[in-house]
Amino acid sequence: MSSAIRFYFDFASPYSYFALRPLEALARQHGRTIEYRPVLLWAVLKAHGIGSPFEAPVKRDYYRVDMVRSASFHGVPYIHPETLPFSSHHAARLYYALTSKRPEAARSLTHSLFDALFVRGEDISTPEGLRALDFGEGCDPAAISEAIDGAVGRQRLAQAVDHAIADGVCGSPYIIFDGEGFFGSDRLPQIGWRLAGSAMRA
Numbered sequence: 064m065s066s067a068i069r070f071y072f073d074f075a076s077p078y079s080y081f082a083l084r085p086l087e088a089l090a091r092q093h094g095r096t097i098e099y100r101p102v103l104l105w106a107v108l109k110a111h112g113i114g115s116p117f118e119a120p121v122k123r124d125y126y127r128v129d130m131v132r133s134a135s136f137h138g139v140p141y142i143h144p145e146t147l148p149f150s151s152h153h154a155a156r157l158y159y160a161l162t163s164k165r166p167e168a169a170r171s172l173t174h175s176l177f178d179a180l181f182v183r184g185e186d187i188s189t190p191e192g193l194r195a196l197d198f199g200e201g202c203d204p205a206a207i208s209e210a211i212d213g214a215v216g217r218q219r220l221a222q223a224v225d226h227a228i229a230d231g232v233c234g235s236p237y238i239i240f241d242g243e244g245f246f247g248s249d250r251l252p253q254i255g256w257r258l259a260g261s262a263m264r265a
Contacts, residue, residue, distance in 0.1 A: 065261065067096045069239040071227050073104040074151035074158075074187060075144075076235035077130045080177045081137045082248035086238065087170075089251070093258040095240065099169045101155040102227045103220070104235045105148075110228045117148045133248065134181075142184035149188045156216030157193055157207060159223070163215050172198070 068090055072079035090097050105115060117123045127143065134141030154176050162169050179185040179196055186192025190211050194204040210216055230239060234246045238254060241261055245254050 065093070065095055066240055067098045069098045069100060069230070071100045071102055071230070071232045071235065071237040071239070073235040074101055074154045074176050074180065075147060075149055076104065077141070077143075077147075077181060078133065078248040079236040080141075080181045081133050081139065082236045082238075082251060083173065083177060084139070085137070085248075085251050086236075086254070089255050089258055092255075093261070095258065097170070099173045100223050100227070101151070101158050101173070101220075102223050102232070102235075103150060103152055103155065105150060106224050107227045107232050108234075110224075111233060113233065115148065116234075137248075140182045142181060144180060144184070146186075146188055151188065152220065153190055153193055153211050154187045155220045155223075156213075157210045158216075159219035160210035160213055160216035161198070161202070163219060 068086070070086060072082075087097060089095075108115065117126065130143060131141065158169075158172050158176065161172060175196070175198060176187055180187045185196060187196070190208060193211065194207045196207075198207070227237070230237075231244060236246075236248060238245045238250070240258070243257065245257075
């Protein structure tokens with residue numbers, strides 16, 4: 064049986080949002096499952112001694128233009144968050160707390176959080192913003208607050224960051240399968256090529 068595709072991403076990463084659906088399509092095409100692993104990119108980069116890609120104004124200006132252009136290229140709706148960059152720890156804690164009880168919800172939660180931020184322009188950076196979102200039955204504002212503040216979400220996010228560091232993650236999205244890592248949504252063609260080659264060798 065083919066190994067799963069490990070999808071490391073930060074909820075504040077537009078490029079991860081751009082990669083999400085094409086990667087899922089490639090996984091379906093090649094009979095792979097996806098492990099959704101949100102992390103805090105700033106924490107991973109800090110552990111590797113890498114500065115934020117937004118530190119230099121020239122890069123920040125470039126990314127803003129490129130993110131809008133990339134959304135058009137991928138054919139997806141996109142609202143550029145004025146708060147970028149921000150720490151997505153509240154959203155990631157919520158994800159890990161909820162999926163600890165409902166692992167099957169990993170994909171739908173990933174889509175819900177990305178779409179809230181980049182499609183509808185809603186706030187996922189604060190507990191208040193997350194409490195205003197609809198995550199379905201059993202996720203009232205009190206349950207969302209408990210998920211964000213509780214030990215389970217904190218611990219699982221910390222573990223995911225540690226695993227990302229150990230796996231050599233150096234950006235978002237970072238995709239690993241069959242022992243090989245790919246950084247960036249622009250690596251999707253290479254990922255498809257590699258998956259096709261793996262299928263032919265099997």
